[in-house]
Amino acid sequence: MVSLGLVLLLEVAGCTSGRGIQQAPPPPTEEAELLQAEAEWNDIQAAVQEKLICHKEQLRNGKNTVHFQSDIGRIGEFFRKYQKSAPDFAWAAKTFLAVRILQDALQQSREALGVLREVTTLAGSPLVAGIAALHAGEILLSDGNEAGIRQLVGTYESRATKDPQIHTALQSLLVRVQLLPGRFFLDIQFESLQGETVKLAQLRGRMVVLTVFNVEAEACRQELVRLAECRGELDPRKVVFLGISVDRERDRLESMLREFRVDFPVGFDGKEWRTPAIQTLAIQTLPSSYVIDPQGKILCAGVRGLQLKELIKEAFRNLEEKGAFPVDRLPEKRGMQASETSL
Numbered sequence: 001m002v003s004l005g006l007v008l009l010l011e012v013a014g015c016t017s018g019r020g021i022q023q024a025p026p027p028p029t030e031e032a033e034l035l036q037a038e039a040e041w042n043d044i045q046a047a048v049q050e051k052l053i054c055h056k057e058q059l060r061n062g063k064n065t066v067h068f069q070s071d072i073g074r075i076g077e078f079f080r081k082y083q084k085s086a087p088d089f090a091w092a093a094k095t096f097l098a099v100r101i102l103q104d105a106l107q108q109s110r111e112a113l114g115v116l117r118e119v120t121t122l123a124g125s126p127l128v129a130g131i132a133a134l135h136a137g138e139i140l141l142s143d144g145n146e147a148g149i150r151q152l153v154g155t156y157e158s159r160a161t162k163d164p165q166i167h168t169a170l171q172s173l174l175v176r177v178q179l180l181p182g183r184f185f186l187d188i189q190f191e192s193l194q195g196e197t198v199k200l201a202q203l204r205g206r207m208v209v210l211t212v213f214n215v216e217a218e219a220c221r222q223e224l225v226r227l228a229e230c231r232g233e234l235d236p237r238k239v240v241f242l243g244i245s246v247d248r249e250r251d252r253l254e255s256m257l258r259e260f261r262v263d264f265p266v267g268f269d270g271k272e273w274r275t276p277a278i279q280t281l282a283i284q285t286l287p288s289s290y291v292i293d294p295q296g297k298i299l300c301a302g303v304r305g306l307q308l309k310e311l312i313k314e315a316f317r318n319l320e321e322k323g324a325f326p327v328d329r330l331p332e333k334r335g336m337q338a339s340e341t342s343l
Contacts, residue, residue, distance in 0.1 A: 034086050040078060041089055044078060047071070066105075068105060072101060075096070075097045075101075078090065079091075087125075091125070091129070091132075092128050094115055095116065097115065098111075098116045116139070117132075117155070120133040120155055126159060126163045129159065133152055133156045134169060137149055140173075140177075141176060144180050146177045146178070153170045153174060179281065179282075179298060181298050181299060181301060183298055184297055185200060185290060185292045185297070185298050188280050190267030192267055193265075198242060200292070200296075204295065205325065206237075206239065206294055207294060209241045209242070209291055210243070211227060211242075211244075211288070212246065212281070212288045212289070213286055214246045215252070215256040215257070219304070223289070223305070224262050224287075225261075227289075229309075233313070234312075238316070238319075238325045240264075241264035242266070244267040244268075245267065246278055247272070248270055249270075250268060287304055288301075289301075289304060289308055294325060
């Protein structure tokens with residue numbers, strides 16, 4: 001029989017309805033109760049999923065005639081019925097209620113957060129509790145609530161049993177909240193392909209565009225091409241473009257960078273995701289880019305594609321209008337390679 005933990009994980013993520021799961025031979029009473037809970041939950045979830053699709057379509061058309069009160073009540077009854085005999089299903093149902101109905105459909109993030117905190121604290125399964133904690137963490141992250149994230153991490157850490165991967169993911173939220181716009185960027189450093197030590201703290205007075213990438217990913221390739229083009233359109237004395245690669249093969253990386261005409265400093269050590277700077281930044285997705293002002297504050301993070309290129313240009317114009325670039329600290333202009341001086 002498929003493990004209950006895996007079923008719950010997929011259920012909460014909305015990846016499967018649970019149908020088609022191979023059943024075990026006639027089970028004892030306790031296992032029969034679990035199978036009954038699973039069957040009932042599949043019915044509830046299928047009905048809610050159908051309404052969620054309809055709700056989303058109506059919102060797209062400027063209407064809203066879908067209501068979820070009966071579904072909230074039905075999930076509440078399911079929880080009360082199976083809280084003791086099938087607790088993992090019961091608490092996973094609460095998580096589904098919080099994420100898919102309260103947060104996604106009704107936009108009631110505060111109410112959703114309350115339910116998710118309850119699941120994190122009281123659910124017996126470290127996996128079910130951890131999934132709820134991760135969803136709660138994303139809500140807190142969107143609000144920039146560092147204190148709330150620390151409390152959430154502490155709640156999960158105080159549990160008798162923890163899922164190691166979820167524990168690590170929760171701890172990464174403490175880094176990610178420090179990398180939101182308006183915060184000071186972390187003082188990381190790395191060694192470039194050219195053998196230079198790049199220290200971001202030494203680049204104060206200039207705008208910095210930092211992108212983390214892997215040349216094997218198409219989205220990263222497109223990002224590098226756009227950033228190389230953008231770099232050629234801005235004053236290299238005032239803007240520094242940098243990259244950090246999570247690639248494994250140096251020769252392949254250097255070949256691709258030449259093809260894309262990327263000639264700004266790129267950090268590489270062949271350690272892929274174990275690269276110290278990558279771990280310090282708790283990078284989750286690629287490409288990940290940051291635009292940092294001359295004082296070291298983050299102007300934007302998590303933006304990619306054409307939007308990133310436009311934001312870089314807009315940020316540069318705004319900084320120039322404000323006189324944010326201290327003239328006495330700018331390096332002499334030497335063609336378009338001046339951005340690599342004074343690293």
